[in-house]
Amino acid sequence: MSIQLIVLDVDGTMTDGRITYSENGDEVKSFNVKDGLAIVSWMRLGRKVAIITGRSSNIVARRAKELHIEHYYQGVDNKLEKLQELLDKLGLTMDQVATIGDDLNDYAILKAAKVSFVPADANREVEKIATVSLLSRGGEGAVREMIEYLILKEGLQKKFMSLWV
Numbered sequence: 001m002s003i004q005l006i007v008l009d010v011d012g013t014m015t016d017g018r019i020t021y022s023e024n025g026d027e028v029k030s031f032n033v034k035d036g037l038a039i040v041s042w043m044r045l046g047r048k049v050a051i052i053t054g055r056s057s058n059i060v061a062r063r064a065k066e067l068h069i070e071h072y073y074q075g076v077d078n079k080l081e082k083l084q085e086l087l088d089k090l091g092l093t094m095d096q097v098a099t100i101g102d103d104l105n106d107y108a109i110l111k112a113a114k115v116s117f118v119p120a121d122a123n124r125e126v127e128k129i130a131t132v133s134l135l136s137r138g139g140e141g142a143v144r145e146m147i148e149y150l151i152l153k154e155g156l157q158k159k160f161m162s163l164w165v
Contacts, residue, residue: 002154004096006042007083007109008143010053010060012102013119016139029059035143039067042147044163045156050086052079054105080108100146101126102138115153117146 011017014035020028039049050071051064057074064072076082079101087093098115099106102122110116111129118130119142127133132149136142151160 002096003047003098003115003150004092005048005050005087005090005098006147006150007050007052007097007099007113008039009079009099009101009103009106010051010057011055012122012138013100013142014051014063014139016137017102017121027057027059029057030139031063032139032141032144034141036063036067038144038147039069041160041163042150043068045151045159048090050083052076052082052086052109054079078108079106080112083109083112098146098150100143115150117142117149 008014014031015029022028043049049069051060051069052073053060054076055074060072060074071086073082094112095114097113098117099109099113100117101110102119104123104125107126107129110126116130117132117134118127119134119136119138121137134142134145136145151157
């Protein structure tokens with residue numbers, strides 16, 4: 001069964017995990033544009049993307065909308081429960097899921113997914129259970145590396161390249 005859905009954590013995977021506050025209290029996060037292109041490409045291949053994150057931020061909502069990610073959930077305490085709700089809604093199973101996370105609050109979904117990824121700077125406990133430990137750090141192309149790995153494993157290279165050439 002092929003991977004139909006990738007599930008992304010935000011802080012420490014899509015970003016470098018730093019949270020910066022301005023003097024007026026505005027929150028600042030930096031996203032990697034190469035990750036964004038890979039996410040959009042994955043969806044153009046007919047696959048799905050979801051964000052499930054423990055924190056809540058207007059910045060994450062903006063990034064999800066910018067990338068046209070339909071399924072994004074913030075302020076989630078139990079990521080596995082939220083993922084199962086989404087799978088039920090989409091008619092998918094865990095065998096069709098790949099996920100990326102970097103810390104202990106991602107442990108359950110990393111363990112449950114068919115394929116799980118952690119960035120190079122992930123917590124050691126989640127690294128132990130991940131299918132793939134990436135070379136890239138969070139916010140530095142880890143999501144792109146994950147998607148390129150899946151494109152290769154799923155045999156989608158030609159279809160992927162046809163999006164761009």
